[in-house]
Amino acid sequence: MHIKENSFWHESTENTPTFEEVITENENKIMNLLYGMTGDYHLAQDLTQETFIKAFKSWHSFKGRAAVSTWLYRIAVNVALDYQRKRAVRYERVSEEMESLTVSFNNYEQDPDNACQKNALRDILFASIAKLPPQQKEVFILREINGCSTKEVAAILDCSEALVKWRLHKARSALKKLLQQEQFYKNAGKFKLNGLGIE
Numbered sequence: 001m002h003i004k005e006n007s008f009w010h011e012s013t014e015n016t017p018t019f020e021e022v023i024t025e026n027e028n029k030i031m032n033l034l035y036g037m038t039g040d041y042h043l044a045q046d047l048t049q050e051t052f053i054k055a056f057k058s059w060h061s062f063k064g065r066a067a068v069s070t071w072l073y074r075i076a077v078n079v080a081l082d083y084q085r086k087r088a089v090r091y092e093r094v095s096e097e098m099e100s101l102t103v104s105f106n107n108y109e110q111d112p113d114n115a116c117q118k119n120a121l122r123d124i125l126f127a128s129i130a131k132l133p134p135q136q137k138e139v140f141i142l143r144e145i146n147g148c149s150t151k152e153v154a155a156i157l158d159c160s161e162a163l164v165k166w167r168l169h170k171a172r173s174a175l176k177k178l179l180q181q182e183q184f185y186k187n188a189g190k191f192k193l194n195g196l197g198i199e
Contacts, residue, residue, distance in 0.1 A: 017068065019059055023052055026069055029146045030076045036141035037080040039130025041123075047083060051076040066155060073148075073156040077138055084134070128178040136171035143168055 017025070030051055035044035055075050062071060129137060129145075138157060142148045143164070150168075154161045 019056060022055070022068055022072070026072050027052075029069065030072060032145050033073065033076050033138075033141045034080055035126050036129040036145060037077075037134070037137050038083075039127045041126075043083075047076070047079050051079045054079065067152075070152060070156050073142065074158075077157070081134065124182050125179070128175055128182060131178055132171055132174055135167050136174060139164055139167040140171035140175065 027048065031044055031048045034047045034051070035041055038044050038047065051072065055072055058075075062068070129140060132140065135157075139153055142153045142156060143150065148156070150161050150164050153164045157164070
């Protein structure tokens with residue numbers, strides 16, 4: 001399929017972005033979501049591509065009733081779930097609530113050694129996220145990694161805001177235990193950790 005041969009790749013109206021703009025603005029967020037859901041960087045790249053192919057094929061039917069990012073997140077979540085179903089992955093439902101978990105590496109001086117450490121910690125974090133049950137995973141990545149509001153997450157996943165908060169707490173609690181098992185906090189060294197309740 002030669003996407004760029006289609007006219008709406010580059011053409012836009014006042015209220016509708018081009019598909020090229022949609023990719024540019026959302027590619028990293030979709031990649032983060034799928035990396036967190038699968039724990040496999042290269043697989044996440046493939047699923048990101050599949051997400052945008054599916055989105056492109058449906059672009060003409062996008063009505064603008066939701067934000068483009070919300071529409072894309074729904075497609076990406078479905079792509080990941082379809083992939084995991086094919087691998088006969090079972091999903092659990094969970095519930096609870098807690099304070100926010102944010103890992104910030106932004107205030108640390110970047111030299112080659114520190115960059116390597118940052119990448120290693122990122123891989124540990126995403127590998128741990130990938131171990132969460134799917135519904136916790138989805139909520140955590142959308143809310144904490146991609147910065148969506150509770151209302152946006154509820155719209156993307158088609159559930160109530162109360163259920164989003166419930167799953168988010170469970171995800172934070174489970175992830176905290178997983179990271180402790182991986183000695184994440186010890187290995188993080190001087191990197192700044194916010195909202196964890198552990199120093």
